[in-house]
Structure formats: C-alpha cells, structure tokens
Amino acid sequence: GCSGGAPEADSAASGVPSGPRKRGGTFRFASASFNEATGADPELLGGGSSFPCYDQLVKWDANQRLQLELAEEFAPDPKDASTWTIRVRDGVEFHNGKTLGADDVMFTINRILDPKLGAAAAALLGAIDPAGLKKLDKRTVRLKLKYPNSQLPDGFTSFCGVVPVGFDPRNPVGTGAFRQESFIPHQQWAGTRNPHYWRPDSAPYLDRVELIGLSSPVAAVNAMLSGQVDAIDTVLISQLPRLKQRKDLVVVESQTGSVQFVSMNCRKGQLFEDPRVRKAFKLMLDRQQLVNTIYSGHGAIGNDVGVFPQWDSACDPGLPPPAQNLDQARALLREAGKEGMTVPLRVAELLPGMTETAQVLIEQAKKIGVTITLDQVRDNAQFYTGEYYKAQLQIDYASTMSMYGGAEYYWLSDAGYNAAGYADPEVDSLFKQGLAATGAGYDAPLRKVSRIIQDEGPWLVWGRQNVFSAFTRKFTGITAGAGGGSLNEYGLWNVSLA
C-alpha cells in the first residue's frame, strides 16, 4: 500500500540530528512494553521482540511504510503470489560472530511455524508451507506458499526477529545494535554496543542501553522527572503537564493508528447476531466525547474498521465518518426487538484508560435505553482466556494495523483472534481475491472489505490515539512514529548523545 505520510511531529523539539553524531553514553529507557517482558525470545508475545538485540527481515518505518532491514530482497514471483524469494544482506554478523545466511532465515521461519512454540506471528504466516522452504544459495531462500499471498512481508513486520540456527532464548543472540549483557524479567535488560552492526556509518552510537521495567505509568513519569531514566514511552495524558513544565525534557507526540476497539459477539444466538443491533451501537456512540475524555483530544475519531487510509491505502479513504444518531439507533433496536437490552461489557485494564472507556460507554448507552453492565477482569493475564471467545461485548486494543493484519487476525471466519465470531463469506472471498492479485490489484477488493466492516462489521472503533514519549535533551535521534509501538519503533541504534 501507499501512504499519506505521517504528519510532521515537533521535529525541532525532537531534534532530528544534523551533522556528525556523538559516540558513547548509556541510554536508560523505561519502556511500557518492557515491563511485560518475561523472556528474551523475539517470536513470543511478552518476549524479546522489543529488545534492540534483534533485527527483522522487514519492518514498518516511522510512516508505516514497509522497509527492508535484514532482507535485501523480499519479493514475489511477478506472476504468482504464492512463490516468494528472500535474500538477506551480505556480511551481517550475529553477536556470536556467525554470519547471517539462508539457513538462519529458514530456521527462524520454521521456529515461528512450530505450533509448540506458540509464536505470535504464526497466525499471519499461515500461508507458508514449511516443506516449501528451499535454500537457493548462501543468502537466498525460496518460499512456496500453500496459497497465494501478495502481502506476505506484512506478516513479517512484528514478532519476527531473525535468530541463528540453534537459537536458545536463555542465551539470546541476534544481529541487533546491542548485544544482551543481562536480563531480569520485568525489571531490567542491559545491552552493550554491537561494534559489528550492519548499518553504515558508526551506528549504533550509544555504548550501552538499559531497558527498565516500571509497572505503573505514573511511576515511569516520576522516574523521568527525578532523572532516573532518559526516556519513557506511552505517557499518560494526565501526566503531560508535569513533563512539559520541564525545560530539559522533550515530549514527542506521534499520530498513530493505535486503537481501542469494542468487539460485539455476532455468533448465532448471541446478542449482536443481528446486524441492526451492531449498527445501532455504531450510531449510539458519541465518538468525539470519547476521544475528548479518554484521549483528552489527543487523537481522532475512528472509523469502525481500525485501519486508517493514511497508513494503508487498502483501506477506503472515502469512508464517511460515522456520526451519532440516537433516533436511528433506537429505531434499529426496536426493529431488531432488542429495545432496552442489557449487555455485559468485558474489560481489563490492558492499556491505561480502558476501564474508563467502559465507563463512558455505559453512560452513552443509557441514551438509547441500553444497559451495559461491567464485567471487569482485574487480572490482565485472565483476559485472553476462554471467556475472550464468549463475551458479548468487550474492549480490546491493537497498535497501528493494516487491512491484511485486521483480516488475518480478526475478521476472516477462521481468523485466530476472531473473538466476535464474525463470519461473512463475502469478506473471506474478497480477501482471498486480494491475496491472489499481484501488483496493485490488492487494494480494490480490500477497500470493499473495509466498507463492509465499517457498515456491519463486529467492531466499534471510536477513535485512534496519539502516543506520547518523552526524553531528555541529553540525547537525540528520537522521532515520532506512526506505529504506536515504542520509541522510534524500537530503533535505538539511531539514538545518540546530543
């Protein structure tokens, strides 16, 4: 897909470096996601995918455009989207001195596909046939897919750190800018500069990086204010004034496609089986109020797809912004015979503010005579369990998504996280059609999918969120990114002393 390009962040403040960079220094970074890091395996959720000791074949850049990293080439056969070639860069060295090659790529892919591992990206890479992997030469792998997939690289954009053959997560080795020095789960990861990094120039510039786990966002801000860390991400909006008061700190606001979405159970016999009920809920929302209260206005109204055209051209750019219409919502409910319905809303504080969203939703639903009760999951670990697939109404989240990710994860009838039980044969076939298309033929069917999802899909996506990070002026090289992940989309190799 092509892109509208991210609006420029406060680039003066973020001090995009000009001129020669300084070497040295230790960068202490309290990353919100690191707190959940329980292991160093880059393929696992809660693993080491965010550690700067791994690189991927491809990656989203700051504007959510696909960028080649370790891959020098990652392309389909021009006529057949089911045959792909990956060639890695020459001379890339792992931390243990071994040179990156085709074997390592095949090992990594097989590892991800191994159901015993439970890798996070496996769901997106379902097209890959392990038996269809073939080493063409030292640096080249040929993939023969089970079915055509024109968007295969998209599946490699997250949780796909490349590891060497025989990788052992207890002794992690990657190609990243920093090699692991020590790791205490939840608490601290320390890495030292990889002098043999593959990027040109003298990157990485820092001697050392420390990732620090702080379980509370307020604690992170406190640590920042008291000078214990050099950067934090995912700052609570309520804390912005405290940070902005300080002249020695820079606050970066990134416009992202990160969303909280409310998913409605459309399985047979469930409350939202009838599309009219879903429609009524979509019309019930006062999206601006939600954006104003939950994001304090730092964000924009959502589109119920959860994918935004400025970052993925496969999403229809002409989708009308859904507007509140209480009368129509009431009428639809009446038609569907669900007047005065009561529905439990399942929510956990997976991200700060999710419980608050629930509370606003409860208030808004009252306006069309719907009673939402709260089913609060206090234990985040309990959220994605069996109940996840049974709840009538629940709040989940995603960082900036593509249509491909949305479909593969959530909307296809056999998607792995299709908690809503959404099943629309038309969506399934349109998606298949898009995957089979080569070249620019992907966008048209997927735009159609986006319209269907917006109109009668299982989601309420009331807004997207701007994400804030902060760092001290002692460092430079930190820029806004659209991904909604961490600072610089984890590109710490580019950070240096100011």
Add this chain to the structure above:
Amino acid sequence: MTAVAETVKQAIEVADLRVDLADRDVNVVRDIGFSLRPGQILGVIGESGSGKTTVGSALLGYARPGTRITGGSVVVDGVDVLSLRGPALRKRRGELISYVPQDPFSSLNPCRRLGAQLAETLAVHGVDSKAEQRERIERILEDVRLPSTKEFLRRYPHEISGGQQQRIVIAMGFICNPKVVVLDEPTTGLDVTTQAHVLRMVRELCERHRTAGIYVSHDLAVVGGLADRIGVMYYGRLVEAGPADAIVRAAGHPYSRGLIQVIPDPHRRRVLSSVRGRVAPLDERPDGCVFAARCDLAEPECRTGEIQPVALESGHVAMCRRTEVVRSSPPANAALAARVSAPAEAGQGFLSVRELTASYSGYQVLKDIGLDVPRGLVTALVGESGSGKTTLGRCIAGLHEEATGAMTVGGSPLRFGARNRSREERRTVQYIFQNASEALNPRRSVRDSIAEPLITLGSVAGSAELDERVDALLDDVALNPRLATRRPSELSGGERQRVTIARALATDPSLLVCDEITSALDVSVQASILLLIERLCAEKNLTLLFVTHNLAVVRAIADRVAVLDTGVIVEEGAVDQVLDSPQHAYTQALLKDTPALDLD
C-alpha cells in the same frame, strides 16, 4: 528542762502534717503530730481509708499521685524532710527514713534479681564497694532469717514465697540503718504464723538498730503487743495517741474503744460489737467531731466548732470532748458470751466426710480426711496457709473433682463436681468465697447476682416475686434494698461480703461453707459480718463449715473446730475444749501465734 533533753533524743518529730488532694481543695489528713525516740515503735491503727498510708508515705516527703503535702514538718534526726527537694530529699530517703510497703510482691521489681535490688539500695546511698555491699546484705538477711546464698540472691521475686518476699522488703527497709522505718501493714495477707515471725523480727530489728518504727495496721491486736505507743486514726485525724498500754486498757476516744470491742480473742469468747454507720466521703468533712455521726455518746455540742485534744495522762491525748464519760462507761465486751447450743455429739454429722483425698494434677494436698459437721452448729476449720482448707471446702461445694472418698449430706451421698449433683443437692450446699470482690461479677448489679441462684435453683413466679425475694434477702443481711441496683464496685468491702451471703441464702441452703469470708476485711467490718453470721445461723437453722486461719474468730463464732495441718486433720473437738487445752503441737503453735489484746 527535761522537755528539752527529751526533744534532743527524738528520732522523729512530726507536727501539723497535712495532705490535700492535688486537684481539689479536699483535705485527706491533717493535724498529724507525734514523736518517737530511737528504738521505739508507734503503731498506727485505723480502718481502711483513714489515711494511714498517706501519713506513712508523707513522712518520706512522698505524696502519692493525686495528692499533695500542704503543710507541717517531719524532722528526722534533726533534718526537716519536708523542706528538702530534689536530690537532697532523694539522698535522705532510704538512708534516714525508709519505707516498707504494704504489698511486697508488687513492690519488688519482677524483672530484677533479689540481690541486685538489695545492692541497689546500698549503692544509691554511697556504699559502692561490692565487698561491703555483700557483707551488709549477708548481715541483714541473717537478721530477717533468710539465706544469703548466691543461688538465693539470684532469684527473682516470683521465685520466693509471700512470707519471704515480705522479709526481703523489710530487709530493704533496714539495710541502710535508717533512723526511722515506716512499715505499712507488712503482715496483712500473711497467715498468723508468718505474721508472728515478722512481728518478732520487726521488734528485734528496731531494738538492735536503734531504729524508730512506725507500724501501720488496721488490727489493734497485731499492734497491741508490738508497739510502745499507739496512734488511732480516723478520717484523716489522729484521734487518740498514747502509750500502747494506756490505749488498750483505758482508751479515751469512743472510736478507739469501738476498735477494741471488735477484736475477737482467741483465749476467751467475748461478746463482739461493731461500730455502727459508715465513714463520710472525704469531701463532706463534717463540722465538729469527725466521729460524732457514729458515736453513741455524742452531744449536740460535739457537732460544732473545733475539737481540741484532751491530755489524759503523760503522753496520752484524745480528740474528744467527752473522754471522761467514755472512760467511765463499762467496756461492752467485758462480758463473756456463752454459746446457746450445746456441743453436739460426734457421729451426729449433718455433713460427713470419709477418707477424702484430693490432689491437683496428681499432687496430693488432702490426705484421708474424716470430718463431721453436726447439724445446726458452726464447725470451724483452721490451719495455716496452704494446709488445704480451701481445697476441702471446694470439694464439698462441688468445685473440685480430682478427689476420692465419700461425702454425705443429711445421710444421702454427695458426688464430686457440681454438674454431677441434683438440683436439690446444689440447693442444699452453698459456698461463700473468701474474696467478695472476686465472687461478684463486677459488671452485674447486686440484684442480678442475687437473682441468679433464685432463677437457677429456686422457684419464683414472675419478676415481681423475684424482686420481692431479692429485697427480702438484702433485708436479711441488713442491707438497704436500695443498694440492689448498684454494682459491686459501688459497695464497701463489708457490703460486698453481705451480698455474697445473701446470694448463698437465696437457695435456702442447709449447709453453708464459708471460706475465710472475713480475712480480707478490716477488723471492724469483720466483727459486723461475724455478728451477722451468728444471727443468721440461729434464725435459719443453718449448718456452717467456717474456714479460717484465725483462732480468735473461731473462738468468737464456732461450736466445734477441726485443725488441718498440711492436708491432715490433726485435732478436732468442741471449741472451748480444743482452744483451752490444745493437744496437738500444731494447734498449740497456732494459738501462740494468734495475736491477742491483753486486756486483763
């Protein structure tokens, strides 16, 4: 001339001593004045609350919390203690004048060894050398007949007996060779034998060390044989003071006479009488004579103006306008009383105990007891502390079950353990506890306490009848039914004991076991309780087992007596017979140790 010479020789001279409450303008004691020569002992007597302790501690310049010394002088060996302050006063305490407290156990620090506490007394008064400390401790312990071995000195206060504790505090009082020792009821709570030891010891120590002693007690019988001079206190005043002999034989104050008349005598049965009425509260100090309200001889003039001391003979003064009349009226207790009931024959026992053996978790305290309590008579059970009197009483009452043997009441067997007995048996046998404040639930009113047995064992219909019965019982024990709503803490000790008697009477019992029901009371209160018991026995045809350690009380009240020595009955028989010619050595010793006033 001689007067001057006398003054010089005084060990202590007290004049116009006055103590007030600290926060209110209420006088606790006043106009206290006396003097003592070295080696002399002054006995201070008076009923509870008369201000004895207050005076005793004021002599050391010490006012208890809540009180204040507001006037007077205490000159000891030429030093006015009351004019001293701070370290100067501190240095004199213990060295010049020392104090032996009423309750030795609570006055010894439970966390410090005996040796350390004795040595400290020396150390704070300048005896620093360990050797000298050691030597003086040895000497004083020998004086009070305690061992001075290392092992003994390393003990803690709770590791020695009550009598030994008492001797330790006495040793502490004498260890610095003070000029004056104040002994505050040091024998209350000890049994007669130990008491006799302590009294002898105090006498000896005072003589040997040329120390003047001030011996506080409520019992004139105790002080009578010990003191050279006696001061009688009433309501914060020294109402009479003089040579011991003069006070005992020819008291000039009606209160002193009253005190003498309440003392039973182990050697002969005398008619007891008690002083009527109660002391007024401190803040209602009456005009005129403080005793007038309770005095049979009071005239209207007694109730106005200041009463001046009247000098009787040399060194004998009484605060009474009518000393002449008092001294000329015949002593009420001179008459010997005869028991109405004839001593019953042995074998006619209403209660009979056979081969009773009792123990506490295997440790035997009663051995093979055989005892008969004849119907309608008062049988006394005497013995030293620890001899097993209470245990026997509790066996009979059904409160002690670790026992074997046989008991019968009125011919039918009596089981051990109240819960094993029938209603009727529980009704027939009643028990009155030694300590009335223990025996009454502090949270329940008098009425509730008395109603309890009526409800459990009696047959009363409705609350109106219940109230009636309670009132009648209170009337029986000469208590105003208005007291029914009070709680025990709002009663005096004597009143409390009357309530427990009323409670025991509630079930209309045939046999009453009284366990030392007077030993915690003032002699004057004791007399009134004994009178009450005597009357009730006659009126209600009660059979009494009266447990006591006091042979004088036995003589006053009992028809028969059994003597218990370490769990064995050593002698039994009619009172007059046993006490006039005791056969067993133990009984003889007991009799010898029982203090008595020599009125003849």
Add this chain to the structure above:
Amino acid sequence: MKRMLAARVLFALLTLVIISIVVFAATQALPGDAALVQLGKQATPAALESLRARMHLDQPLVAQYWLWLTDLVHGHLGNSLATNMSVGALIGDRVANTLVLLVVTGVIALPLATALGILTAIRRDRAADHTASVVMLVIVAIPEFVFCLLFVALFATNVLHVLPAVSLIDPDQPLLSQASAFVLPVLTLVIVSLPYIARTVRACMLEALESDYVAMARLKGVPERQVIVKHALPAIAGPVFQVSAQTLAYLAGGIVVVETVFQFPGIGFAFVQGIQSRDLPVVQALALMLAAVYVILNSVADLGTVAMTPTLRKGAR
C-alpha cells in the same frame, strides 16, 4: 526453656506446612486451566499440552502437592511459568533486597520508636506528649500509599530532586552504592511503623512508671534517671520486643504496597506481579516465603518475650 524452644520451633514448622497446603490449594484452585491462563493469546493445543505436563497438571492434586513439597524441601522452587527461569534465581535478589529493606527499617524504626515512646511516657500530658500523640494518630490514619505519593512529590519530582522516585536496583552493583534507592521506601516504612511501636512502648512505660515497684524505688532514694533505666526499662523489654517483632512481621506483609508504589524490586512487588501474571510457582514460593518471615518473626517475638520476662521464664520451665 529448651523444651519451650523446641516446642515453638515445632509449632512454627507445623504452621509452615499448613500454610504450604493452603497456599498450594489456593493457587491450584484457580478457576479454569492454569496452563491456558498462562499461555493466553498464544495457547495452541500443543503448547498447552507441553505446559500442562511441565506443571504436572495432568497428575492428581495430592501428587502435585507432594511433588511440589519435595522439590521445595530440596530447595527447588520450580520454574517460573512466565519466564521459564528458576524461581530461585528469579527472586533471589529480591529476597535480599526486601531483607535489607526490612532490616534497615528495623534498625532505624525500633530505637527511634522506643525512644519516642519512653520520652512521651516520661513527659506524660505535657505539650511534647500531646503533640507526639496527635502526630502518631494522624500517621496511623493516613494510608501508607499516600505517604509514598507525598514523599515522591516532595523529594524526587516536584519540590526537591534529591532522591530517586522509583527504586531501580541493579543486582550487579553492591547495594551500598545504591543506598539512595532505599531511602524513600525505608522512610515510608519507618513512618508507618513508628506509631504502633511508640504507642505500645508509651503505654507499657506508663504502666511501669505507675507501678508499686517504681514508687518503691523512688522511696528507696533511687535517682530518677536510674529509676527509669534500671526499673522501668527492664519491665517493658518484653512487650517492646514483642511489638517490635510483630511490627516487623506486619511490615513483611505491608511492604506490598510500598514496594509496588516505589517499584522496589522486592518480594512484595514480585508477589503482586506474580499474581497479575498468574505465575503460580512464583506466587507459591513468595507466599510461603512471606508467611515464613512472618512465622519466624512471630516465634522470635514470643521466645524473646519469654527470655526477657523472668516471670514467664520460670513458668516455661
């Protein structure tokens, strides 16, 4: 004394065994499948099965308990489910941190509180006493997390910037060089534990000062300072020891809040994190450990009290 010691140790062990059963039962009684809970979004059937076997979930409960207990006795605390690291390695440093925290708190709070209690008792009903008791009351009344928030604002982020706001402790550095990380947690713990000890000390001291034996000592002419040091203090040693150990034991549980707010890498914080991530072996080990600290301190309190109170010592023989 020896028999009493043996009995107390035996009882403490019994307590721990029972607590281990309770902890085990409680944690294994988790609703749903512990393995499923653990894997969450990544739960594929194969992953589930291997995890179940690893957790011995396929065996009967009693067998699971026995396995767990025998491992425990051999010093194997099992492997953390979340991190797959050995629990011992995972919480070793945290145990040390917490112990240091408790010890430092004790070393500061106990003498301070005792002194405060004694002083206020001696100056009973004077201004100092009243002020102290009002301050203590207010401290008791304010939840401990409020103190944490207050101290952070005061010393770290807003007024002064002299102390760290969160306690980041690098296990590779000597703790001494990271003393600043301990200051605020210790300060909070000291403040919240002060009132309990000080008030008990004051009450015991008043009781002692009003006792007959103190009056007796004064009447013997013992100087006031010596009355307090030699007569009153020995008498309060037992209760003070008792309340001190109990306060420390209480703190062992109370550190949860303080450690969480300061993100202090100790066992209280680890316990909360373990509960949140459903890391059963970690929760089990920590629950047992906290209970053990509690049991040990309480036993020490009892034994110490007996040792310091002659009347009890005799009774114990």
Add this chain to the structure above:
Amino acid sequence: MTDVETAEAAVGERTRHKQRGGFGLLVRAALRRTEGRIGLALVVLVAAVAFLGPFFSPHSASELISAPYALPGDGTVLGADGLGRDVLSRFLNGGNVILALALLATAVGVGAGVVLGLIAGYRRGVLGQVIMRILDIVLSFPSLLLALLFLSIIGVNWWIIVVTIAISHIPYVARVVESGSLAVIGRGFVQYAEMIGVPRRRILVREILPSIVAPLTVQFGIRVTWSIGIISSLAYLGFGRQPPSVDWGMMISENQSMLLSNPLPVLLPVAAIAVITVGANLLTDAFGQAAGLSGRRGQSA
C-alpha cells in the same frame, strides 16, 4: 418449671436492659472524656458524609458532566475527574460501601472471634487448644496478602473482601476474648455459677461476656480502622469495587496521577479515611481509658 422459665424470661429482659445500662455506663464514661467526644464527632461526621452523602449528591457518580480535569468553578463545585465526572458527587457516593463493608467485615470477624475465643477460653481442653493453634496459623499469614491471593483467585467479590478481612480479624479478637475469659474463669463469680449449675451458655453470655466488653469495644475500634485501611489499600491496588460504582479507595487510585494538578479528588477521600480513622482511634482510646484498660492497644498487624 414454667414459672421458672417466665421468671427467667422476665429477668433476662431486665438483665439485658441492665447490661445495656452497663455498656451505656461505659459509653457515657467514654464520652465524658474530651477525646471521646472529638472522636465521636469525627466518626459521625464521616459516617454522615458517607451514608447521607448520596442524598445530597448534585449529580450521579458516573455521569459525565463536564470537560475532563475541570477545575473547581466551571460548573462543578469541586472540579471534575479525568472523565469529566463531578468530584463532589463521586466523593459523596464513594463512602457508604467502604464503610459498610468495613463494618460488616469487622462485625463478622469480631463475632466469629468472640465465639471461638469464648469456646477456647471457657472449654479449654483439646478443642480450645486446637482452635487457638489454628488461629495462630491464620495469624501468621499477612492479611493483605491473604486478601490479594483470594481476590485474585476467586475474583473480586464484596463477600470475599468481607470474608478475608473478617478472617484476618478473628485471631486478634479471639486472643483478647480467650485471655479475657481465662482471666475471669477462675474468678469466684464464674465458679459460683458453675456450682449452682447455671447452664453453660448462660454463664458465657451472662458472666463472661460482660467482663470482656471493654477490651472487646477497644478491639472493635481497632478492627474497624484496620478494615477500612485494608479495604482502601485493596481498592488502591485495583481490587476494589467495579466501575461505574465508586469508592474512596478507587477515587484515590484513579486520580493519583493528577494529584498535583487537581489534588481534591485524591485529598478528599484520603482526608475522609484519615478523619474517620483518627475519630475511631480517639473513641477507642476513650473507651479503653474509661474502662480502665491501659492505653496499650492490640497490635494492629
């Protein structure tokens, strides 16, 4: 037999009256003390806010009535929280459940503690020993942890909060009751009741219980304070009530991030908890002093 029963009933009634009289005496003595009166005033003040507050609340606690973080003045009396809800209304609505739960937990815990303590103290023997040893074990588990463990396992439920807190009270109360009844059991009045064969239950209720009313009252005060503390700590740690209902502990944790910009939403509930705790402590002290107990308070752990 029947007249005995009627008499007993009649006396029972009067005795109960008297006992209230006895307790009333204690209350009156406590309230004669300045700290007792101040304490009562503070407790009543906060209780009134908590229980009557909902009737005076200008808005509902969950209604979004203004812009988020609105400061006092813009249409609200005390400002708005992060969602634009009225701080005053939330404060007024947030106390009743915390106090009610604390009272309930304390009542249940103290009740159970009294029963177990009385059994252990009066019956002694094996049963008593077993009870006390089991309670020792309960005592050796930090109550906050116990609560966290149960809440995280079983889920957040008001009755679990009540039960866990109640359980944590039992050993303390039972110890006080046991030692209180042990002290009384050898006393003459209990022995006398035994002797005349008063039924055991009646002895417990009539003779023993009244003797421990004073220390029990003091314990109750300490326990209520303790309950409030734990409940607010739990709420702060995220185990409190479920939105949209509100409680003070939740208010504190929700709003602590804005403590410095608008402290009221945090300070109000903190102050309320502090004031009622101070009040309960003062009142408890006054009771203790009135009953002649030494000022030594039960260890509050």
